[in-house]
Amino acid sequence: MAQMTPAGAxxxxxxxxxxxxxxxxxLSNSITILFLAVPWITAGLRPTGTELLWIMDIYTFVLAGLLMTMGALGDRIGRRRVLLGGAVVFGVGSAAAAYSTSPELLIAARVLLGVGAxxxxxxxxxxxxxLFRDPGQRKMAVGIWTAGSSGGVVLGPPLGGFLLEYFWWGSVFLINVPFMVLLLIAGVMLLPESMDPRKGRFDLLGAVLSLAAVLPLIYGLKQLALEEPSLWAVGALAAGVAFGVAFVRRQRRLADPMIDIDLFRRPVFATAVSGYALxxxxxxxxxxxxxxxxxxxxxxxPLPAALWQMPAGAGVIVAAVVAGYLAQRVRPGxxxxxxxxxxGAGLLLMAQVQVDSGLAVLVPGTILVGAGTGIVATVAVDIVLGSVPPERSARASALSETSLELGxxxxxxxxxxxxxxxxxxxLLDTVPEGLPEAETAAASETLxxxxxxxxxxxGQLGAQLAAAARSAFTLGMQVPLYVTAALMVALAAVALFALRGATIKHAETEVH
Structure with a gap:
């Protein structure tokens, strides 16, 4: 493993x-960049409804399912080696997706993108x-990295909207290729190799169990978001939990596990990982x-709508960098x-939206939500990295990213x-009189x-139905925002208690 002195970077x-x-x-905006590209992809490739869902979701499924496995692999065979290999896979997948001529090819390309990511x-x-042995500089570096990771999720739709305004739908994928080429060239020149010097045996069964646990969980959660609770969705969630239990039991028995389960017994670590997900x-x-x-x-x-969401990304980025700076001087709690x-304040502000309230309420609220995300992500990732010895840092990184995907x-x-x-x-309570029963049932499903x-x-019936539907959706938006705001206040109270007096000593292997 490359040795570096504690001197400043x-x-x-x-x-x-x-x-x-x-x-x-x-990598992060690839999760959301397709939100605006769906109509163009549909027109170009004519996928079925099921194929379109797989185009949208398969990237996240593969990414979440393989994170822990790839983290363990990087610790054993070399993180730079794995990084450069991933750049090749991600670049090839991006080019293949950009020039796909059928839904099946695009789904296969998205699988490659998930593996690369x-x-x-x-x-x-x-x-x-x-790269950063000095704890203070590392906190700032983690803040910058977190700004890119979390901010990319929010910036995906605006970037997609801009590309689609001037180019064809494949551009949302092709833009990745030059950056992967840059990573390959600069990575060889600037990045040191590092790995776990013990090079323990790779846990193939554990890798399979982690994949079998995460994939059904993500699939079940996404199915619940798309339709009424179904036997398939509930079965997938149950299977994910069962495989997760098997994975945890196996990790407890291994001398060199993919994840040190005992870390979750520490309030600081458990709060960081669960808080990041929340x-x-x-x-x-x-x-x-x-x-x-x-x-x-x-x-x-679509494009103006996406651009109005950009301030939230700016909130993530600015707050993450500021949090990285403050973390050098203030305890993490x-x-x-x-x-x-x-x-919580931002979600409460967003919950004040009305049908005609415009952007004055929504945009400031999203900025506060983004800023809070940047702060928590920076501190949480710093805690996770500081909780393990350097030779296991890739596995710890994968764990934090898995919590991001599940959240x-x-x-x-x-x-x-x-x-x-x-x-x-x-809507069923406020639907205008005179609307046939079949249309009422269909209208009550989605806006x-x-x-x-x-x-x-x-006549007036159409206008009345549209007004009732917009009003019902606005109320449906307010309720979960209020609930989540309360959840955030509870998380803040738990964090103050669990992280009281906590400090992070990166030079050691413990979080105290």
């Missing part, structure tokens, strides 16, 4: 950080620990609800707790479920369906 190390952060932004993500963060739950859930509000309630076209408090899936699924339930019941039906009706 120089220009070479900071350039290395830039090289590691740029692809992380692309799972390989890249834990290695980027683990190499930061190698703030991503709030961020993605809020973004998920804000997008249709901007387009279908306020009537904005107060900084961490400030994040969910900001998010993202939960936010869309649970906040979407609450919103849909409130919308449906409200999109209600507006489509309203557009086909003549």
């Amino acid at each position: 120089g220009p070479r190390e900071w350039l290395g950080l830039a090289v590691l952060t740029i692809p992380v932004i692309l 799972a390989t890249l993500m834990p290695s980027t963060l683990a190499l930061i620990r190698t 703030v991503m739950f709030a961020l993605t859930g809020g973004t998920y609800l804000a997008s249709p509000y901007l387009q279908q309630v306020l009537g904005l076209s 107060p900084i961490f707790a400030a994040g969910p408090l900001l998010m 993202t899936a939960l936010g869309i699924a649970l906040m979407g479920l609450i919103s849909t339930a409130v919308y449906s019941r409200t 999109s369906a209600a507006l489509a039906i309203a557009g086909e009706l003549s």
Whole structure:
């Protein structure tokens, strides 16, 4: 393993950080960049409804499922080696996706993208620990990396909207290729190799169990967000939990496990990982609800709607960098707790939206939610990295990214479920008289369906249905925002208690 002195990092190390952060932004926004590209992909490739769902979701499934496996692999065979291999896979997958001529080819390309992203993500963060031996500088570096990782999720739709305004739908994938080439060239020049010197035996069964645990969980949560609770969704969640229990039991028996389960017995570590998942739950859930509000309630076209979500990304980025700076001078507890408090305030502000309230309420709220996310993500990742010895940093990085993916899936699924339930019941209570029963049932399923039906009706009935549907959706948006705001306040209180007096000593192997 490359040895570095505790001295402060120089220009070479900071350039290395830039090289590691740029692809992380692309990996994160690949989760959301397709939100606006769906109509273009549908027109170009004509996928079925099921194929379109796989195009959208397979990337996240593969990414979440392979993170822990790739983190363990990087620790054993070398993080730079795994990183550069992941850049090749991600670049090839991006080019293949850009020029796909059928839905099947695009789904296969998205699988490659997921494999590449799972390989890249834990290695980027683990190499930061190698580059920055000074704890203070490492906190700042982690803050910058976190700004790219979390901010990329929010910046995906605006970037996609810009590319689609001037280029064809494949450009949302092709933009990744030059950055992967840059990573390959600069990575060889600037990044040191590092690995676990013990090189224990790779746990193949553990890798299979981790994949079998995460994939059904993500799938089940996404299915719950798309439709009524079904036997398939519940079965997938149950299977994921069962495989997760088997994975945990196996890790407890191994001398060199993929994940040290005993870390979760420490309040500081458990709060960091679960808190990171919860703030991503709030961020993605809020973004998920804000997008249709901007387009279908306020009537904005896709690109302006996406651009109005950019301030949230700016909030993530600025707050993450500031948190990295403050973490050098202040204990993690107060900084961490400030994040969910900001998010709670932002969610409460967002919950004040009305059908005609415009952007004055929504945009400031999303900025506060983004800022809170940036703070928590920075401190949480710093705690996770500081909780393990350097030779296991890739595995720790993979664990933090897995919590991000699970929080993202939960936010869309649970906040979407609450919103849909409130919308449906409200619209059925307020539907205008004279609307046929079949149209009433269809309109109560989604706002999109209600507006489509309203557009086909003549006279005042269509206008009344559209107004009732927009009002019902707005109420359906408010309720989960209030619930999540309360959850954030509770998280802040737990963090203040669990992280009281906590300090992070990166030079050691413990979080005290």
